[in-house]
Amino acid sequence: MKAWLITGCSSGLGRALASAAIARGDAVLATARDVGSLETLTSRAPERAFAHQLDVTSPGAARLAVDEALARFGRVDVLANYAGYGLLGALEDLDEHELREQFETNLFGALALTRAVLPSMRAAGTGCIVQMSSLVGVIPGPGGSAYVGSKAALDAMSESLAGEVAPFGIRVLIVEPGGFRTDASGRSMRWAATSPAYRAFIEPARAAFAARHGHQEGDPDRAAAAVLAAVDDPGAPLRLPLGADAYAHIDAYLRRRLRDHVEPPDTAFVDPPHPGDQ
Numbered sequence: 001m002k003a004w005l006i007t008g009c010s011s012g013l014g015r016a017l018a019s020a021a022i023a024r025g026d027a028v029l030a031t032a033r034d035v036g037s038l039e040t041l042t043s044r045a046p047e048r049a050f051a052h053q054l055d056v057t058s059p060g061a062a063r064l065a066v067d068e069a070l071a072r073f074g075r076v077d078v079l080a081n082y083a084g085y086g087l088l089g090a091l092e093d094l095d096e097h098e099l100r101e102q103f104e105t106n107l108f109g110a111l112a113l114t115r116a117v118l119p120s121m122r123a124a125g126t127g128c129i130v131q132m133s134s135l136v137g138v139i140p141g142p143g144g145s146a147y148v149g150s151k152a153a154l155d156a157m158s159e160s161l162a163g164e165v166a167p168f169g170i171r172v173l174i175v176e177p178g179g180f181r182t183d184a185s186g187r188s189m190r191w192a193a194t195s196p197a198y199r200a201f202i203e204p205a206r207a208a209f210a211a212r213h214g215h216q217e218g219d220p221d222r223a224a225a226a227v228l229a230a231v232d233d234p235g236a237p238l239r240l241p242l243g244a245d246a247y248a249h250i251d252a253y254l255r256r257r258l259r260d261h262v263e264p265p266d267t268a269f270v271d272p273p274h275p276g277d278q
Contacts, residue, residue, distance in 0.1 A: 001025055001026055002027070003027045003029075003074075003075050004027065005066065006080040006082060007032075007081055007113060008031075008032065008084060009041065010032035011037070013082055013224070015220075022048075024228070026048070027072070027073050029052050030049065030050070031053070056110070057108070062112035062115070066120070076127065077127060078129075079128075080130040083105065084109075087102040089191050089194060090192070090194070090201070090202060092198070093202075103150050106150035106151060110131060121168070129165075129173070130175060133174050134147075135243075135245070138254075139249055143201070158174050159172075171234070173230055174238055176239055176241045176242065176246055176250065177223060177242035223243070
């Protein structure tokens with residue numbers, strides 16, 4: 001039986017993961033800003049599933065959540081950072097507060113939980129940290145700079161983290177989902193106010209995004225099963241693209257980048273002139 005601390009359990013992929021972990025007999029501290037949304041989840045196994053109110057952007061909240069998990073379970077085998085939301089719109093249209101709030105939730109919130117749980121995992125000599133990145137954390141696109149930036153930063157920092165903690169027996173799993181039938185593209189999606197300069201581009205994209213909501217190919221329960229399998233597999237790769245669309249788009253994007261890469265001329269490696277040489 002594994003002991004989990006999972007953020008973002010009120011809905012979507014976070015709730016699906018918590019539900020799957022509980023169903024297979026694991027112990028779970030499920031967290032959300034609205035703790036009332038977790039009642040039907042934790043009531044399935046009240047002896048090993050518990051709810052904890054958590055706003056990942058609140059100072060000190062990460063430490064309290066980890067302390068709660070350690071007090072209940074004696075350890076945290078898996079931290080799954082699923083709390084987050086999307087902010088779309090042209091970069092010029094984003095105000096300072098919107099931009100910073102996006103990074104506080106998607107990036108700094110996850111990093112705070114990660115830093116808080118690492119001492120206990122290092123002491124135990126084992127553990128797994130699941131970071132919820134995104135397909136767009138790999139493939140940036142216009143109109144998504146805030147969300148893309150927060151997920152790409154989490155992706156890159158988590159890769160560095162993986163190398164830092166491997167000597168302590170701790171694994172990192174970066175999850176990169178494509179389109180799934182969750183609230184991520186509905187209630188959890190925010191849009192910046194669109195200025196006239198960008199309206200012709202943003203409004204059609206917004207309409208198409210709304211039309212696709214609820215019709216995505218990805219099944220959240222299958223995503224949860226894939227994450228459980230990767231967590232259980234000590235040989236699982238660092239990154240886990242979720243959904244056929246994620247794998248196909250990431251594969252095509254990376255191949256295109258490789259084709260577009262032009263090897264620099266040899267002169268690029270000539271020592272630059274020193275001051276006074278000229």
